[in-house]
Amino acid sequence: MNCPRCGQTDSAPEHQSRCVAGRADGPKDALVLGAGLAGLSAALRLVRMGWKVTVLEADDHVGGLAASHTLKTEWGEFDYDNGPHRFHTTDKHVMDEAMSLIGNDIVWAARQSRIYLYGRFFHYPLQGGNVLRSLPPLVLAKAFLDYILVKLRNIVSRKPDDNFENWVVNRFGRKLYDVFFGTYTEKTWGIPCNRISADWAAQRISLLSLWDTVKKTLFRSRDGNVPRTYVSKFFYPRRGGIGKLCERYTEEIRNAGSQVITNARVDEVHHAEGRIAGVSVMLQGRRQRFDATRVISTIPVTVLAKLLAPAAPVEVVRSVEAMKHRSMIFVYMILSRPTVTPDHWIYLPEQTLTTHRLSEFKNFSAESAPPDKTLLCAEITCDYGDAEWNMSDAELQAIVVKDMGRLGLIRESEILKTFSRRERYAYPIYDLEYRAHRDRVLAHTNSVGGLITTGRQGLFKYNNMDHSIGMGLAAAENLAGQGADHARVASGQEYFG
Ligand SMILES: Cc1cc2nc3c(=O)[nH]c(=O)nc-3n(C[C@H](O)[C@H](O)[C@H](O)COP(=O)(O)OP(=O)(O)OC[C@H]3O[C@@H](n4cnc5c(N)ncnc54)[C@H](O)[C@@H]3O)c2cc1C
Numbered sequence: 001m002n003c004p005r006c007g008q009t010d011s012a013p014e015h016q017s018r019c020v021a022g023r024a025d026g027p028k029d030a031l032v033l034g035a036g037l038a039g040l041s042a043a044l045r046l047v048r049m050g051w052k053v054t055v056l057e058a059d060d061h062v063g064g065l066a067a068s069h070t071l072k073t074e075w076g077e078f079d080y081d082n083g084p085h086r087f088h089t090t091d092k093h094v095m096d097e098a099m100s101l102i103g104n105d106i107v108w109a110a111r112q113s114r115i116y117l118y119g120r121f122f123h124y125p126l127q128g129g130n131v132l133r134s135l136p137p138l139v140l141a142k143a144f145l146d147y148i149l150v151k152l153r154n155i156v157s158r159k160p161d162d163n164f165e166n167w168v169v170n171r172f173g174r175k176l177y178d179v180f181f182g183t184y185t186e187k188t189w190g191i192p193c194n195r196i197s198a199d200w201a202a203q204r205i206s207l208l209s210l211w212d213t214v215k216k217t218l219f220r221s222r223d224g225n226v227p228r229t230y231v232s233k234f235f236y237p238r239r240g241g242i243g244k245l246c247e248r249y250t251e252e253i254r255n256a257g258s259q260v261i262t263n264a265r266v267d268e269v270h271h272a273e274g275r276i277a278g279v280s281v282m283l284q285g286r287r288q289r290f291d292a293t294r295v296i297s298t299i300p301v302t303v304l305a306k307l308l309a310p311a312a313p314v315e316v317v318r319s320v321e322a323m324k325h326r327s328m329i330f331v332y333m334i335l336s337r338p339t340v341t342p343d344h345w346i347y348l349p350e351q352t353l354t355t356h357r358l359s360e361f362k363n364f365s366a367e368s369a370p371p372d373k374t375l376l377c378a379e380i381t382c383d384y385g386d387a388e389w390n391m392s393d394a395e396l397q398a399i400v401v402k403d404m405g406r407l408g409l410i411r412e413s414e415i416l417k418t419f420s421r422r423e424r425y426a427y428p429i430y431d432l433e434y435r436a437h438r439d440r441v442l443a444h445t446n447s448v449g450g451l452i453t454t455g456r457q458g459l460f461k462y463n464n465m466d467h468s469i470g471m472g473l474a475a476a477e478n479l480a481g482q483g484a485d486h487a488r489v490a491s492g493q494e495y496f497g
Pocket residue numbers: 033034035036037038039056057058059062063064065066082083084085086087088264265266267298299300303328426427454455456457458463464465466468496497
């Protein structure tokens with residue numbers, strides 16, 4: 001049941017009776033927690049509707065997952081993102097908003113990416129002829145045979161699509177599952193594929209599918225629709241990385257007289273009589289309380305639920321504990337050569353390589369690094385606090401150099417500097433129980449009137465930048481009583497990142 005005031009999905013009747021969103025009599029001011037794309041787009045939308053907004057961000061910079069940084073060195077300046085970020089959207093409203101913020105100082109890039117399999121690089125998305133010529137014939141023959149076998153077996157007795165492994169094998173056969181889906185997915189998620197929800201396959205398979213990509217390459221869609229994975233043209237800021245988008249949002253919000261406060265980690269969320277009452281923050285060493293009757297939260301919903309005071313019921317806290325995120329280490333290396341690859345990024349599914357993706361920002365914008373140097377980013381997925389998470393830059397460099405040596409891409413002697421960043425909440429893990437736990441936690445946060453949780457982290461949803469912007473815009477419109485549904489954004493089928 002949707003709340004008629006704020007649009008919260010599946011909201012309890014008690015929430016609806018207390019919800020203060022969009023009440024004409026209330027003051028037009030709001031707090032927004034988190035200055036990623038969802039929080040900032042929500043804030044700017046409210047500001048443009050005449051609201052006063054305060055955005056509270058834990059980090060010392062805005063942007064969240066879509067933040068960028070510039071490193072000034074003796075060799076010049078290097079821009080880099082939290083892993084490669086390519087902006088694409090089919091939503092004209094979101095595209096217009098992004099373009100108007102970024103302005104003309106952009107470059108257009110034609111996506112180039114490859115995948116490393118069986119000791120060779122393949123263009124990605126795969127090109128049919130290239131695949132047929134280059135994959136070992138035995139692998140192709142076995143994949144084809146398995147595909148036919150599974151189709152026949154499905155006629156007699158089909159296994160239920162009750163986990164990622166079954167979902168994939170039912171559609172593509174065992175060999176393709178083994179070659180690509182299984183290894184890449186287990187490497188990225190760190191849990192066996194029969195523990196991963198089939199939701200993940202349904203959402204993501206277009207990116208991961210060898211078979212599908214071969215079919216799609218050979219038989220182009222008749223309706224002319226190009227799947228998200230195949231969209232090749234995208235814009236990127238000439239300087240400053242994709243994080244420019246969030247910086248521009250912040251400027252607009254501040255120019256309109258509202259606030260974006262960094263280094264402001266929310267550590268308590270107060271509610272009383274079923275309504276939001278405010279939040280507390282440690283700010284410059286002092287504890288400060290911000291009272292509010294309307295709050296949009298884009299921080300991880302698992303964090304939000306635990307910050308609630310009075311505390312959430314024990315079964316909600318148990319669900320929070322059961323919801324896991326996969327973390328990510330970004331290992332950056334400055335190299336004493338103009339470029340390493342022609343690619344925006346390269347996928348590395350093989351289990352024997354620790355790195356799972358490699359990207360080169362110079363290929364996003366040539367001006368992101370000095371002409372004679374380049375910056376590579378190697379992504380390593382891990383669990384928060386595990387051995388890899390705690391590795392020093394020297395240890396991480398040793399791993400990446402070993403991986404890159406296997407690919408024949410770089411030599412250790414070319415590395416001028418290595419540094420790293422870590423992202424605890426990189427991917428929400430869709431394990432077999434995630435949906436029930438997420439729904440229980442969201443039902444509790446939704447029961448607090450005047451509180452809307454949204455964005456990738458706020459809804460525990462694997463999504464792209466444009467979706468987070470869409471969720472932010474919709475949440476702002478909900479709060480202002482315009483009846484959008486932020487929880488339904490990003491229910492499409494194809495995701496990258
Ligand atoms: C490696 C990687 C590559 C990706 N590549 C792409 C791509 O190519 N294209 C694409 O479209 N998308 C990509 N994405 C997805 C995209 O980055 C995200 O969907 C989007 O940036 C999420 O924005 P958000 O605002 O919803 O969440 P976030 O960016 O996570 O924002 C949440 C904010 O809340 C803050 N916060 C957390 N706790 C607190 C607290 N207690 N108090 C105050 N603030 C707090 C955080 O610091 C953060 O700034 C990628 C993601 C990853 C991880």
